[in-house]
Amino acid sequence: MQNTPIASRKQVAIYGNTNVGKSTLFNCIFEQNAAIVSEEKGTTTDPIIKAMELIPFGPIALIDTAGLKDDSILGKKRLKKTGEILNRTDFAIYVMDATEPDEKSYAKMAEQFQKRRIPHLLVLSKYRLAKESVLDRLQKTYPDALLMEAEERGSIAAIKKRLAEELSKLEEKEETILGDIVSAGENVVMVVPVDSEAPKGRLILPQVQLIRDALDHGIKCLVTRDTELKDALDSLTKVDLVVTDSQAFRKVDQIVPKEIPLTSFSILLARQKGDLKAYLEGIEAVSRLKDGSKILMAEACSHNVGHEDIGRVKIPNGLKKFTGKELTFDFVMSYDFPEEERLKEYDLVIHCGACMVNKKSVLSRIVLCEEANVPITNYGLILALFAGILDRATEKVRV
Numbered sequence: 001m002q003n004t005p006i007a008s009r010k011q012v013a014i015y016g017n018t019n020v021g022k023s024t025l026f027n028c029i030f031e032q033n034a035a036i037v038s039e040e041k042g043t044t045t046d047p048i049i050k051a052m053e054l055i056p057f058g059p060i061a062l063i064d065t066a067g068l069k070d071d072s073i074l075g076k077k078r079l080k081k082t083g084e085i086l087n088r089t090d091f092a093i094y095v096m097d098a099t100e101p102d103e104k105s106y107a108k109m110a111e112q113f114q115k116r117r118i119p120h121l122l123v124l125s126k127y128r129l130a131k132e133s134v135l136d137r138l139q140k141t142y143p144d145a146l147l148m149e150a151e152e153r154g155s156i157a158a159i160k161k162r163l164a165e166e167l168s169k170l171e172e173k174e175e176t177i178l179g180d181i182v183s184a185g186e187n188v189v190m191v192v193p194v195d196s197e198a199p200k201g202r203l204i205l206p207q208v209q210l211i212r213d214a215l216d217h218g219i220k221c222l223v224t225r226d227t228e229l230k231d232a233l234d235s236l237t238k239v240d241l242v243v244t245d246s247q248a249f250r251k252v253d254q255i256v257p258k259e260i261p262l263t264s265f266s267i268l269l270a271r272q273k274g275d276l277k278a279y280l281e282g283i284e285a286v287s288r289l290k291d292g293s294k295i296l297m298a299e300a301c302s303h304n305v306g307h308e309d310i311g312r313v314k315i316p317n318g319l320k321k322f323t324g325k326e327l328t329f330d331f332v333m334s335y336d337f338p339e340e341e342r343l344k345e346y347d348l349v350i351h352c353g354a355c356m357v358n359k360k361s362v363l364s365r366i367v368l369c370e371e372a373n374v375p376i377t378n379y380g381l382i383l384a385l386f387a388g389i390l391d392r393a394t395e396k397v398r399v
């Protein structure tokens with residue numbers, strides 16, 4: 001669990017106005033002085049992210065964000081970063097100062113949480129200093145709110161307990177990659193080309209995730225290079241699914257008999273991490289592209305050169321060739337993703353497989369695109385379209 005990457009952990013972010021006790025709560029949950037706690041407004045400039053084990057739930061990334069009502073000079077920059085954190089938050093804790101309750105700010109933020117489907121917990125801080133009548137009214141208005149006092153271990157323990165319970169509910173909803181389309185005991189063949197672009201001596205994360213998911217669900221998997229694929233298929237009496245690297249679609253499509261379903265790692269991840277329906281609708285926008293159309297290529301991590309080649313070179317060139325249009329491309333990486341106004345400039349967003357980030361991050365981007373009325377699709381679907389096998393590559397996964 002200690003080795004769980006930050007992005008694969010549930011992202012728990014603490015929000016609230018400046019000086020309400022967010023960093024105090026962060027420190028109490030983390031039980032170390034990882035964030036600076038100060039009486040000076042706006043001390044937390046950048047979000048602070050710490051990996052921890054939340055017992056009994058498991059690995060989380062705990063995020064301390066900048067204050068929402070920050071009127072200092074750096075306030076705008078801080079708020080932009082807090083907005084980026086919102087896009088990846090799985091669960092939010094909103095801290096409201098019970099001695100000076102700013103319910104308008106809370107209502108505004110609660111609306112954002114609802115819009116992005118982020119469950120949240122309200123914490124009323126400094127409650128022992130609050131007027132009894134005010135606290136009484138707050139507790140009646142927000143019956144689910146938890147009380148917090150830094151020195152009271154019991155109040156912190158109650159917040160941690162509730163947080164673990166809420167996260168466990170989210171975990172139950174987590175979707176499998178393969179387990180709902182292939183049954184236990186069935187055979188999946190995974191095609192991993194080992195060419196100059198493959199990283200030396202290891203598999204990449206989507207391949208590892210798929211193998212693990214197959215093992216978790218009792219699915220037998222055979223991993224092979226494209227060069228041995230035919231032999232591998234011949235060696236099995238029954239093959240229930242072939243999953244390939246999207247870049248080998250054309251070659252693999254020729255080798256795999258038509259009666260065997262075929263898809264790619266990237267399409268399976270698109271289905272598990274995003275919203276395949278939205279991506280499939282998004283791909284229809286390719287036929288509407290014209291000279292001068294603007295495309296945003298979005299990659300969810302600071303990638304290696306191999307990926308750079310797909311996102312920066314292969315897909316842009318392939319799309320120009322496929323459409324016969326003069327297209328322009330912009331590129332964003334990691335958590336950098338434009339807000340609604342800038343998004344509207346684009347005619348299509350093409351997203352990577354998002355193996356390094358959580359489902360929440362991808363869904364937030366899809367919601368942002370929907371609100372900006374910009375179609376979004378993903379690398380795997382585009383590569384299947386180029387190879388002329390979009391229907392075949394998505395048939396098995398449209399469940």
Ligand code: SF4
Nearest residue numbers: 301352353354355356
């Ligand atoms: S997150 Fe995206 S860019 Fe990064 S390795 Fe995964 S698929 Fe590639």
